[in-house]
Amino acid sequence: MPVIRSDQHQIEPTLDELRARLAQELQGHTTADPPVVHEVHVQPSNTLHVIVVWDRWADVPQPDRGRVIMDAYRALDRATPGDAPRADRITMAMGATWEETEQLGLLPFRITPNYRRGEVDDGQVREAMLRAGAVELTNGRIILAFAFPQAADHTFHSLQEQLPQAHWSLNTVMARVA
Amino acid sequence: MPVPLPMRLGPDTIRKFERAAEGRIDEAIVLRDAGKHLAALYLVGYSVEMALGGAYFRLLRYGPTDPITRQERQRVVAFGRLHHLMRPEPHDIPGWARLLVHYRDSLGPTYPTTAFAILVVNKAEEVYNYWRPEMRYRNTEVTSREVNAALAVAQWFQRQYRIL
Numbered sequence: 001m002p003v004i005r006s007d008q009h010q011i012e013p014t015l016d017e018l019r020a021r022l023a024q025e026l027q028g029h030t031t032a033d034p035p036v037v038h039e040v041h042v043q044p045s046n047t048l049h050v051i052v053v054w055d056r057w058a059d060v061p062q063p064d065r066g067r068v069i070m071d072a073y074r075a076l077d078r079a080t081p082g083d084a085p086r087a088d089r090i091t092m093a094m095g096a097t098w099e100e101t102e103q104l105g106l107l108p109f110r111i112t113p114n115y116r117r118g119e120v121d122d123g124q125v126r127e128a129m130l131r132a133g134a135v136e137l138t139n140g141r142i143i144l145a146f147a148f149p150q151a152a153d154h155t156f157h158s159l160q161e162q163l164p165q166a167h168w169s170l171n172t173v174m175a176r177v178a
Numbered sequence: 179m180p181v182p183l184p185m186r187l188g189p190d191t192i193r194k195f196e197r198a199a200e201g202r203i204d205e206a207i208v209l210r211d212a213g214k215h216l217a218a219l220y221l222v223g224y225s226v227e228m229a230l231g232g233a234y235f236r237l238l239r240y241g242p243t244d245p246i247t248r249q250e251r252q253r254v255v256a257f258g259r260l261h262h263l264m265r266p267e268p269h270d271i272p273g274w275a276r277l278l279v280h281y282r283d284s285l286g287p288t289y290p291t292t293a294f295a296i297l298v299v300n301k302a303e304e305v306y307n308y309w310r311p312e313m314r315y316r317n318t319e320v321t322s323r324e325v326n327a328a329l330a331v332a333q334w335f336q337r338q339y340r341i342l
Contacts, residue, residue: 044244051254062261066284091238091285094257104256108249148254 015064018056022072027079038147051093051147053135057095065095073131081131098135105143108173109152111159113166120165128163189245195232198275199225201331215320216313223271223309229335230274233342269311275302278342305331317320
C-alpha cells in the first residue's frame with residue numbers, strides 16, 4: 001500500500017518570508033519581485049476585500065495564503081497605531097498567482113496603452129504601468145489589471161494626465177466566472 | 179408610464195434574497211400541488227441557493243438592503259473556486275454551503291457544533307442531488323417524492339436561516 005507522507009513544517013520558512021515581505025510592502029517598503037495588493041473598501045459595510053496577486057503563492061496552499069495576508073495586515077496595524085485598524089475589517093482575503101487571476105477573471109478591468117511607435121518612449125510607458133501596479137509576465141508582456149472599477153478608473157485618469165501621448169484605454173475583460 | 183420590469187428589479191440585496199427564497203418555496207408548493215413537479219423542483223433549488231447566498235453576504239457584513247453588485251458576486255464565486263470550495267459549474271449550491279463553513283472556520287464566529295457545519299453542507303449536497311439549472315431546458319419527468327425531498331431541505335434552510 002502506498003503511504004504518502006508530507007511534512008507540514010517544510011513550508012513554514014517560506015510562509016514566514018512571505019508574511020514578512022507582504023508586511024513590509026503594506027508598510028510602504030518596496031521589496032524585490034513585489035506583490036500587487038488590490039484592496040477595496042466596501043462602502044456600506046465598511047469592510048475590506050483584499051486580493052494579493054503574487055507568483056510567490058504558487059507553492060502555498062490556499063488557507064495559508066489567507067492567513068499570511070491577515071498576519072501581514074495585523075503587522076501593519078501594530079506598526080501604525082495611529083491609523084484606523086484594517087485587519088478586523090477584512091472579510092475577504094485572497095492570495096492568487098497571476099495565472100489564477102486570469103483563470104478566474106479576478107482582475108477584469110484593464111488599462112492598455114495604444115500609442116504608435118515614436119509617439120512616446122516605451123520605457124516611460126513601462127515604468128508608468130509598473131508604478132501603477134502592472135504585472136510583468138515572463139514573456140515581457142505588461143498587464144495593468146484591476147479587480148475594482150473605481151481603482152481602474154482612478155488609475156486611468158492619472159495615467160492620462162501623466163502620459164497622454166500613450167493614448168490609454170480602459171476596458172473590461174469578460175469574466176469567465178458565471 | 180410604468181417603469182420597465184428590468185429597472186424595477188433593482189440591485190441584489192440580502193433582503194431580496196430572503197424574500198425571494200421564501201417566495202419561491204410558496205410558488206413551488208403551488209406548482210407541486212398542480213402536478214408541475216419539474217417546475218416546482220426548479221424553484222426549490224434557487225430558494226436554497228438564495229438562502230445560502232444571503233447568509234454568506236450577511237457574514238461578509240453586508241446590511242439587509244446594501245446593494246450586492248454582479249462583480250461582488252463574481253468575486254465571491256472566484257474566491258470559492260480558488261479555495262476549491264466551489265466547483266466550476268454555475269449555481270453550485272453545495273459550494274455556497276462550503277463557503278459559509280469556510281468563512282466561519284477562518285474568521286468566525288464558528289457554528290455552535292461541528293456537526294451543524296457538516297449538516298449544512300450535507301443538506302446542500304442533498305438538494306443538489308435533485309437539482310441542476312439545466313432543468314429549465316428539459317422536460318424530464320420528476321416524481322413527487324423528489325420534489326418533496328428537495329422541498330423539505332429548502333424548508334430546513336428557511337428554519338435555520340438565522341444561524342447559517
